[in-house]
Amino acid sequence: MAENMSVVLNVNGSGRSVSVEPRKTLADAIREDLGLTGTHLGCEHGVCGACTILLDGEVVRSCLMLAVQADGAEITTIEGIADGDALHPMQSAFSEYHGLQCGFCTPGMILAGIDVVSRNPDPSPQEIREEMGGNICRCTGYQKIVESVQAAAAAMSAEGGSA
Amino acid sequence: MKPAVFDYSAPESIAEALGLLAEHGSGAKVLAGGQSLVPMLNFRLARPAHLIDINGVDSLSYISANGALRIGSMTRLTALGESGDVAGAHPIIPAAVAQIGHRAIRNRGTIGGSLAHNDPAAELPAVLMALDAEVTARSADGERVVGMQDLIEDRLFDTTLDDTELLTEIRIPAAAASSSFGFQEFARRHGDFALAGVAAVITTDGSTITHAALGAFGGTHATRLPTAEAALVGAETGDAAFAAAGAGAAADFPSTSDVHGTAEYRSHLINVLTVRALNDAAGHTGGGNG
Numbered sequence: 001m002a003e004n005m006s007v008v009l010n011v012n013g014s015g016r017s018v019s020v021e022p023r024k025t026l027a028d029a030i031r032e033d034l035g036l037t038g039t040h041l042g043c044e045h046g047v048c049g050a051c052t053i054l055l056d057g058e059v060v061r062s063c064l065m066l067a068v069q070a071d072g073a074e075i076t077t078i079e080g081i082a083d084g085d086a087l088h089p090m091q092s093a094f095s096e097y098h099g100l101q102c103g104f105c106t107p108g109m110i111l112a113g114i115d116v117v118s119r120n121p122d123p124s125p126q127e128i129r130e131e132m133g134g135n136i137c138r139c140t141g142y143q144k145i146v147e148s149v150q151a152a153a154a155a156m157s158a159e160g161g162s163a
Numbered sequence: 164m165k166p167a168v169f170d171y172s173a174p175e176s177i178a179e180a181l182g183l184l185a186e187h188g189s190g191a192k193v194l195a196g197g198q199s200l201v202p203m204l205n206f207r208l209a210r211p212a213h214l215i216d217i218n219g220v221d222s223l224s225y226i227s228a229n230g231a232l233r234i235g236s237m238t239r240l241t242a243l244g245e246s247g248d249v250a251g252a253h254p255i256i257p258a259a260v261a262q263i264g265h266r267a268i269r270n271r272g273t274i275g276g277s278l279a280h281n282d283p284a285a286e287l288p289a290v291l292m293a294l295d296a297e298v299t300a301r302s303a304d305g306e307r308v309v310g311m312q313d314l315i316e317d318r319l320f321d322t323t324l325d326d327t328e329l330l331t332e333i334r335i336p337a338a339a340a341s342s343s344f345g346f347q348e349f350a351r352r353h354g355d356f357a358l359a360g361v362a363a364v365i366t367t368d369g370s371t372i373t374h375a376a377l378g379a380f381g382g383t384h385a386t387r388l389p390t391a392e393a394a395l396v397g398a399e400t401g402d403a404a405f406a407a408a409g410a411g412a413a414a415d416f417p418s419t420s421d422v423h424g425t426a427e428y429r430s431h432l433i434n435v436l437t438v439r440a441l442n443d444a445a446g447h448t449g450g451g452n453g
Contacts, residue, residue, distance in 0.1 A: 002170050022171030022214070023164055025205070044165060045202035052267055058241075059267040064201040066194075068171060069218060115266065133354045134265025 007071045011036065012080025020067045027051045029067035030077060038078035038107050042136070049135030052108035053077050059115040078107035081114065089155040090114050090148075099148030101139035108135050113149040121157050125150065166204035173216045177301065180217050180329055185303040187213040189326040194218070195237060195276030198268050223275070223331060228252055232335040236275025236298075241266070243274055253294055253335060255344035255362060259286040262346075265354045275330045278311075281385070283319040284356040286348065288385035289378035291333065293362040299332040300324055306331075312387060317417070319384045339374065342366040345440030348381070349432050351423070357381050358424050359432040361388075361412065363440040370399050377408070377440075379433055382417040390415045391437060405441040412437040 004019045011034060018033040030039050030053070042048035044063045051062040054076035081088040090110045093099065100106045109132070116123055116131045123131065128149045129142065137145060174180040184191060192211035194200055195218070203209035217223060223237035228248035243249055244260035263269055263277075263286055277287045278298065292311045300307055302325065314322050324330060348360030359381035366374035375395035377388040390411035398404035413434040418426035 002168055005171070021164065021168075023166040023169060023204070025165060025201070028164070044205050046198060046268065049265075049267070055270075058270045060270055061198075061267050063205065064197050064271065066171075066197075066201075066216075068173070069197075069216060112267070130353050131266060133352060134267055 005068050007068055009034065009067070009070055009075055010073065011075045012077060018067070022066060022068050024067045025063050026053075026065040026067045026070050026075075027062035029070075030062060030075070033067075036077050036079050040104055040107055042104065047136070048105070049108045049112060049132075050105050052111045052135065054111055054115070059112055076111070078110060081110070088114070089159070090117070090152040093148040093152035093155060094145075097144055097148040097151050099140065099145045100137075105135060105137045105139075109137065109145055113145075113152060116149060117153045117156055121153060123149065123153060165207075166201075167207050167210045169204075169211050170213045171216065172213065173219050175219045175221075177220060177222060177329070177331060180215060180220055181301060181303045181327075183213075183215050184327045184329060187215070191215050191326075193279070193329060195279070196239065196272040197276075198264065198272040199276070199280045199282060217329070231337060234274055234333045234335070236278075236330045236332060237273050238275075240264075240269035240272045240274065240277075244269065253338060253344075255290060255294070255346050255364060258344070258346045259290045259362060262286055262348055262350070262354075262357070262360075268354075274333055278314065278333070279322060279324060279330050281315060281318060281320060281322050282356075283384045284358075284381050285385070286357070286360060286362075286380060288315055289360065289380035290346070290362040291335070291378075292385060292387050293364050293376040293378035294335050294338075295376065296333055296335045298330050299334070300328040301331050302327045302329070308334075315385050317384050317386075338364070339366045341368065342374070343444045343446065345443030347436040347440040347443070349436060359416075359429045359436060361433060361436045361440045363437065363444050365395065365400075365441065365444045367400060367445075370401075372396055372398055372400060372404065375408075377412065377437065379412065379416050379437075381429060381432075383419045384417060386415065386417060388412045388415040388437070395441070400441075400445040400447075405438045405445075408441060409434040409438040 040050040042050035046064045190212040194216040223235045225235040227233040345363045348357035350357040362378040375392040391408040394407040394411045413430045416433040418429045420426045
């Protein structure tokens with residue numbers, strides 16, 4: 001058994017210290033050690049996109065990193081994007097446009113959607129489909145997800161492009 | 164816990180990494196971007212006793228465009244695909260990088276990791292073969308320069324790197340002024356592993372092809388396509404030469420069958436994709452026989 005390592009994860013604006021084995025994935029540390037179970041685990045080998053988070057502002061698969069690799073990094077999970085009780089525009093759009101059914105893929109979809117709009121404020125449906133091809137949904141058939149991201153892009157542009 | 168137990172080191176310098184490799188050798192795996200290795204750890208297909216994480220070695224991440232293009236092995240695929248220096252020197256590289264996985268994968272995945280992992284369906288080994296790239300392999304005992312074809316040979320998920328060697332740099336010679344490229348792959352979904360793909364770089368003098376370099380992926384291993392290249396050099400650009408090259412490519416291609424497609428189908432794809440890539444390189448709008 002390798003010795004535990006002490007790691008500081010700056011999650012959603014607050015620094016949290018955890019003691020983890022080196023082999024623990026970042027996704028497991030977020031869920032089990034920090035109790036932030038909004039980050040979902042589907043395939044655990046980088047195919048489904050459910051565990052997508054923002055690491056220093058960039059989308060990554062949290063199942064394909066070790067927690068020890070994120071020491072000192074800024075992490076944003078689904079729990080960190082709303083402003084108090086006010087949903088993030090991407091969340092509001094998924095609600096309004098029925099961009100989810102069971103909700104399992106939704107945290108990853110929303111973070112991937114925020115990333116797409118941050119780089120392309122007015123994405124076409126085709127661009128959204130290509131950019132978010134790494135996030136799998138088994139319920140919606142994707143049409144409503146694409147509509148949600150488009151609507152969120154418009155809302156985010158209207159309020160000044162805040163992500 | 165998904166991966167099996169390993170000891171973990173995070174060196175901050177190349178020398179420190181090479182020392183760890185010399186100490187642990189075949190029991191160690193180098194962790195670069197982790198987009199292939201971590202899935203293998205999670206499945207316990209890889210069970211290294213020691214993991215050497217080189218993400219903290221900042222000196223391995225750079226792009227230098229003085230003369231030959233020099234790229235540090237830990238350069239992330241997003242940075243590679245968005246570099247103006249890379250696009251200016253070899254525009255085939257961003258064209259290929261755009262087809263690798265998804266944004267989240269490219270944000271972590273690295274050029275050196277892709278080469279050292281050498282997935283036979285990966286784009287970069289074939290592209291860098293077509294560009295006559297070389298890599299620098301360093302160990303505690305020294306360093307050597309290895310051509311892409313000698314790095315890959317006919318291997319898959321393996322290279323000719325020794326257990327104690329670290330791939331530190333990729334060097335790509337400057338392209339001829341009159342060279343152009345085509346890059347074509349076929350995947351069932353954008354970002355998925357391709358069933359087959361071709362990277363084509365040709366140089367022309369007027370309409371005569373003076374140099375042709377084609378790399379293919381999606382078979383049993385990444386490879387150049389010498390019969391296709393021979394069919395092109397000295398020929399005029401156009402349908403006749405491109406059709407001959409397509410047939411030659413299918414003959415050269417180490418095709419393979421799996422659940423995604425038969426060997427016959429992949430060989431057909433290589434033929435069609437070669438013709439399309441050559442038409443793209445020649446600036447022709449035709450899609451060949453596809």
